[in-house]
Amino acid sequence: MRPYTSGYQIQTYNRGLENLVVTDTRVGQIDGKNSRLMYRGYPLDELADCCTFEEVAYLILHGNLPTPQEAAMWDEELKNWRTPPQEAFDALKYIPSNAHPLAQYRTMLTIAACHIPEASRTDMQAQWRRPARILSWSAALAAGAIRHLNGKKPLPPKDHFGFSANFLYQALGHRVNEHEEKAFDVSLIVQAEHGLHAAAFAALIVISTGADLGSAVLAGMGALSGVRHGGANQLAFEDLAQFDQAKEARTWAQVKAAGGYRFPGYGHRIYKCPDPRVRVLEPYAKNLLADKGMTDRWRVYEAVRGEVESALGPKGIYANVDSITGLVYAPIGLPVSSFPIPFCLAIQTGWMAHCLEYQPRGAMIEPGAVYLKDQ
Amino acid sequence: MKAFRTLSSNYSWALDELDWPVTSEVGPGLSGVIASATRVSWLDPSSGTLEYRGVPIERLAGMHSYEEIAHLLITGNEPADDEAAFSTFRDNLRASRELPEDVIALIRAMDPGIHPTRMLRAGVSALGCHEMTVEDDLSGDRHWRELRIIAQIAALVAQIAAHRTGRGPVLFHANYDIAHEMLRALQDRDPDPEDVHSLDLLWVLFADHGLDAPTFTSMVVASTLADPYYNVVAGLSALRGDKLGGAGETVLEQILGLEDPEAARLWVASTIASGGRIGGFGHRLYHMPDPRVVILRKEVAAQARRKGTPELFDIARAVEDEALRQLAPRGVHVNINFYAALLFHLIGADKPMLPCLYMVGRMAGLMARVHEELENPRLYRPLDRYVGHPIRRITRGAEK
Numbered sequence: 001m002r003p004y005t006s007g008y009q010i011q012t013y014n015r016g017l018e019n020l021v022v023t024d025t026r027v028g029q030i031d032g033k034n035s036r037l038m039y040r041g042y043p044l045d046e047l048a049d050c051c052t053f054e055e056v057a058y059l060i061l062h063g064n065l066p067t068p069q070e071a072a073m074w075d076e077e078l079k080n081w082r083t084p085p086q087e088a089f090d091a092l093k094y095i096p097s098n099a100h101p102l103a104q105y106r107t108m109l110t111i112a113a114c115h116i117p118e119a120s121r122t123d124m125q126a127q128w129r130r131p132a133r134i135l136s137w138s139a140a141l142a143a144g145a146i147r148h149l150n151g152k153k154p155l156p157p158k159d160h161f162g163f164s165a166n167f168l169y170q171a172l173g174h175r176v177n178e179h180e181e182k183a184f185d186v187s188l189i190v191q192a193e194h195g196l197h198a199a200a201f202a203a204l205i206v207i208s209t210g211a212d213l214g215s216a217v218l219a220g221m222g223a224l225s226g227v228r229h230g231g232a233n234q235l236a237f238e239d240l241a242q243f244d245q246a247k248e249a250r251t252w253a254q255v256k257a258a259g260g261y262r263f264p265g266y267g268h269r270i271y272k273c274p275d276p277r278v279r280v281l282e283p284y285a286k287n288l289l290a291d292k293g294m295t296d297r298w299r300v301y302e303a304v305r306g307e308v309e310s311a312l313g314p315k316g317i318y319a320n321v322d323s324i325t326g327l328v329y330a331p332i333g334l335p336v337s338s339f340p341i342p343f344c345l346a347i348q349t350g351w352m353a354h355c356l357e358y359q360p361r362g363a364m365i366e367p368g369a370v371y372l373k374d375q
Numbered sequence: 376m377k378a379f380r381t382l383s384s385n386y387s388w389a390l391d392e393l394d395w396p397v398t399s400e401v402g403p404g405l406s407g408v409i410a411s412a413t414r415v416s417w418l419d420p421s422s423g424t425l426e427y428r429g430v431p432i433e434r435l436a437g438m439h440s441y442e443e444i445a446h447l448l449i450t451g452n453e454p455a456d457d458e459a460a461f462s463t464f465r466d467n468l469r470a471s472r473e474l475p476e477d478v479i480a481l482i483r484a485m486d487p488g489i490h491p492t493r494m495l496r497a498g499v500s501a502l503g504c505h506e507m508t509v510e511d512d513l514s515g516d517r518h519w520r521e522l523r524i525i526a527q528i529a530a531l532v533a534q535i536a537a538h539r540t541g542r543g544p545v546l547f548h549a550n551y552d553i554a555h556e557m558l559r560a561l562q563d564r565d566p567d568p569e570d571v572h573s574l575d576l577l578w579v580l581f582a583d584h585g586l587d588a589p590t591f592t593s594m595v596v597a598s599t600l601a602d603p604y605y606n607v608v609a610g611l612s613a614l615r616g617d618k619l620g621g622a623g624e625t626v627l628e629q630i631l632g633l634e635d636p637e638a639a640r641l642w643v644a645s646t647i648a649s650g651g652r653i654g655g656f657g658h659r660l661y662h663m664p665d666p667r668v669v670i671l672r673k674e675v676a677a678q679a680r681r682k683g684t685p686e687l688f689d690i691a692r693a694v695e696d697e698a699l700r701q702l703a704p705r706g707v708h709v710n711i712n713f714y715a716a717l718l719f720h721l722i723g724a725d726k727p728m729l730p731c732l733y734m735v736g737r738m739a740g741l742m743a744r745v746h747e748e749l750e751n752p753r754l755y756r757p758l759d760r761y762v763g764h765p766i767r768r769i770t771r772g773a774e775k
Contacts, residue, residue, distance in 0.1 A: 010401070019757075094478065100504075226598075
């Protein structure tokens with residue numbers, strides 16, 4: 001097989017570069033026919049069952065699950081970076097608290113990016129020192145942005161908490177219970193890598209210019225904020241939140257489906273079958289909602305999903321991960337406008353892995369455009 | 376279905392219409408790939424043609440201000456076609472230079488030694504927080520927002536320039552255009568008309584140039600229906616890399632250290648002999664002289680004389696001659712960054728400001744293309760091919 005990054009192939013593709021193969025990868029594999037997703041060869045459901053997000057992040061970045069020694073070093077590295085530069089938090093003074101938390105978090109990251117170590121180095125050694133810092137700074141800044149929504153000050157990290165528990169503590173101000181922690185951790189695991197989606201592609205373009213890894217992540221965040229992408233989980237949840245009763249929801253979904261409504265959280269460019277991430281997350285969402293006496297919310301979701309999939313399933317439209325993550329985040333107590341944030345925290349892992357894989361052999365990405373002459 | 380036969384050096388096409396899907400040769404870095412259909416500009420490196428909305432660059436550069444070219448690129452109309460529309464456009468553009476106090480405060484709280492491209496990115500991001508709130512459903516007038524951003528970026532760059540040199544915030548005069556006010560921020564005085572002419576010329580030449588990384592990144596982000604400030608933050612992230620925005624800085628580092636034309640020639644010869652790179656040479660698209668260089672070279676010669684440093688032009692000319700003598704046979708020519716960097720220097724920009732100043736010009740084309748993208752958005756979602764580890768199971772023991 002000739003590698004896709006060198007030499008020339010003839011390819012046929014559609015608008016939005018649909019079906020265009022950009023590069024070879026060893027990071028993840030999306031099987032959109034058989035409803036499977038693998039990271040570095042491991043099926044998603046197994047990783048969700050028996051690993052932490054930290055271990056999965058290590059796997060995605062480095063190619064193998066960590067040995068106990070590697071895991072301890074990686075945890076240590078992640079914990080060392082849990083305190084971002086104070087200037088990034090100070091930036092909140094200049095930002096209205098009713099700005100979207102993702103935009104506040106983006107601003108804090110752009111300020112933090114002014115204070116990164118060895119900023120001008122973009123060689124591979126320097127780039128490899130960055131993922132732990134980016135993941136941990138990101139989590140702390142995102143939690144700060146969520147606190148800022150209620151006008152509250154950022155909290156210092158808890159060293160003995162894992163990644164998920166610490167993030168939720170810094171965002172919510174209390175320690176979550178074990179069920180909440182595991183459900184949240186699984187939500188990060190299932191969203192940690194997903195091929196060359198728009199955000200990963202944006203990150204790849206940026207890394208191809210010789211930029212630093214943090215700049216690539218910022219570009220990815222831009223694409224992720226769009227309603228057609230990461231912002232969809234917020235919209236999907238808002239659709240469900242209109243209803244208390246499954247019956248009303250079912251009628252609404254029927255009418256909307258017949259009217260050609262584009263349901264946020266449904267349909268996917270690659271999956272024309274049920275999304276494996278939904279399958280993994282559903283039991284966690286269901287149990288969490290039951291714990292909190294929010295079973296009606298679960299029934300509303302099931303009703304909408306049932307209607308949408310029976311109406312549109314034959315066209316290959318099924319619930320995607322954005323339809324379900326809100327049902328994990330709402331019972332944990334995260335504000336609805338912050339739902340895109342955990343997705344952003346998790347998926348940075350995949351972007352970084354793709355960037356680190358592309359940089360050593362990849363050319364600068366600069367496609368062409370056809371000029372349409374005036375008639 | 377239309378099949379394109381393409382060569383690596385020549386991948387621009389002009390057609391009456393484009394039918395998707397398309398088939399083309401795909402090379403490293405997606406060269407040969409058709410990522411969009413556009414009416415904004417036509418770049419044909421094989422003939423040295425560059426046209427904005429059908430008007431050749433030679434007819435625009437030096438004869439129109441940046442504000443007029445932004446209008447042309449975004450709306451498709453020349454200002455003379457509808458003077459009332461242009462006047463509204465211009466007033467909106469100039470009024471948008473007023474930034475929220477908090478955003479200026481955020482810039483001024485930063486260490487002036489931080490690289491201006493990073494300051495600009497932070498400023499744009501903070502600005503987005505002020506312009507777009509949680510309640511904003513993005514359903515408003517996008518076109519207007521995009522115009523606004525062009526002027527806001529220029530205003531931020533001017534504020535950054537003032538902050539870096541320890542001066543107070545810039546107050547913009549509605550009577551003066553973007554180039555005039557930028558120069559006032561750079562020079563701390565009312566600029567000469569010749570300098571305004573040079574800056575407008577630079578920005579007009581930089582205003583659009585195909586799908587370079589900042590532009591294409593912004594289009595990809597726009598295709599997700601993200602808010603326009605995200606598009607720009609993402610685009611600015613692509614500007615950082617040494618393969619792009621850093622190029623002008625390299626040119627100045629190299630040229631300003633040379634004493635005279637003879638020293639220049641020796642330096643070029645020894646640099647090439649030892650396998651080093653001469654900044655401002657080579658372009659992925661052009662394997663012939665870049666049409667914009669001819670225009671800029673003349674302007675640099677005039678400004679070098681006017682500023683009493685004619686030897687700077689002689690040195691540059693010597694570098695160019697010597698480099699071309701050795702590199703042209705290999706298809707490597709001088710690119711726009713070479714003379715652009717010198718011209719920015721001559722009108723009072725210090726080296727680290729170059730990428731930001733370049734970006735102000737590019738914003739017109741970038742926003743025109745983002746706007747075009749949003750008329751009929753289609754998510755950019757290509758594929759990768761998995762060549763990694765076959766499916767495997769977790770064996771417990773090593774892990775928790």
